[in-house]
Amino acid sequence: MKIKLYIITIGLFFSGCSDFLEIDPPYTQDAENFFERQEDYERALVGAYDLLQGSFLNIWIGEIASDNAIAGGESVTDTEGLHEIENMSHDAVNNELRSIWRWNYAGLTRANYILEFKDKIDFEGKDQIIAECQFLRAYYYFQLVKFFGDVPLILDKRLGAEEAKEIEEDKSSLDGIISELNTKKDSLNAKMQEVSEEQNALKSERDSVAQNIDSDTMSKYAEIYEARKGLVVAEILDNSCEGCGAMVPPQSINEALSQNIVFCGNCSRFLFKSEN
Numbered sequence: 404m405k406i407k408l409y410i411i412t413i414g415l416f417f418s419g420c421s422d423f424l425e426i427d428p429p430y431t432q433d434a435e436n437f438f439e440r441q442e443d444y445e446r447a448l449v450g451a452y453d454l455l456q457g458s459f460l461n462i463w464i465g466e467i468a469s470d471n472a473i474a475g476g477e478s479v480t481d482t483e484g485l486h487e488i489e490n491m492s493h494d495a496v497n498n499e500l501r502s503i504w505r506w507n508y509a510g511l512t513r514a515n516y517i518l519e520f521k522d523k524i525d526f527e528g529k530d531q532i533i534a535e536c537q538f539l540r541a542y543y544y545f546q547l548v549k550f551f552g553d554v555p556l557i558l559d560k561r562l563g564a565e566e567a568k569e570i571e572e573d574k575s576s577l578d579g580i581i582s583e584l585n586t587k588k589d590s591l592n593a594k595m596q597e598v599s600e601e602q603n604a605l606k607s608e609r610d611s612v613a614q615n616i617d618s619d620t621m622s623k624y625a626e627i628y629e630a631r632k633g634l635v636v637a638e639i640l641d642n643s644c645e646g647c648g649a650m651v652p653p654q655s656i657n658e659a660l661s662q663n664i665v666f667c668g669n670c671s672r673f674l675f676k677s678e679n
């Protein structure tokens with residue numbers, strides 16, 4: 404008897420399944436072949452509404468975090484996350500808050516899924532379905548922003564809760580860079596303020612000096628300023644013009660030493676000579 408059973412078992416094993424199984428099933432349902440009929444849109448919309456069921460948790464948490472209600476339950480280990488919220492001792496690991504994150508992301512992903520295929524077919528009443536989707540997506544985002552602050556707004560893809568978490572983590576590293584840049588910006592602004600004060604002081608000093616200079620000299624100054632890109636005055640160093648390197652004749656050097664106005668014969672700059 405035993406031997407017979409063995410033979411039957413081995414026989415079944417080797418006869419294989421490929422004769423009975425269809426490797427390519429005749430019908431599959433996936434994102435690409437859905438949304439062929441009005442009914443598909445309606446079913447998907449029901450799916451997007453479905454996550455509203457989880458909205459009781461938003462209210463629970465809000466009430467328990469306030470003084471309006473206590474966490475309740477059978478013991479402190481019953482919905483521990485709610486007890487933590489009541490005591491304000493919750494941190495990043497909290498089951499109830501995680502559910503809010505996941506459920507609302509599931510809802511807005513379902514809404515995004517429909518919106519992704521909103522132009523696939525046309526039928527009467529489609530506009531209303533699309534409008535309801537957009538409302539639901541906004542609602543789920545509103546809940547997320549209420550609980551978690553500035554979450555990334557993704558409108559053009561189906562985004563899972565895990566992927567959203569990664570984006571959020573990337574964003575917080577960007578936040579670090581932004582705050583570092585802001586600190587640098589502040590110190591640059593302070594520096595600019597300092598430079599601008601210095602510039603104003605120099606400008607008023609220049610204006611008071613310019614008052615005592617005759618208009619011919621001032622217009623000559625303006626002319627050289629224009630021609631020599633702001634470098635109007637050059638020192639005589641080793642008997643040469645510091646500006647262009649041309650030799651300065653001894654007489655001009657003496658004139659410069661006597662505080663008379665002297666120009667470089669080559670570049671026309673005003674020349675001066677230090678006493679030593």
Ligand SMILES: [Zn+2]
Pocket residue numbers: 637644645646647648649667668669670671672
């Ligand atoms: Zn010169």
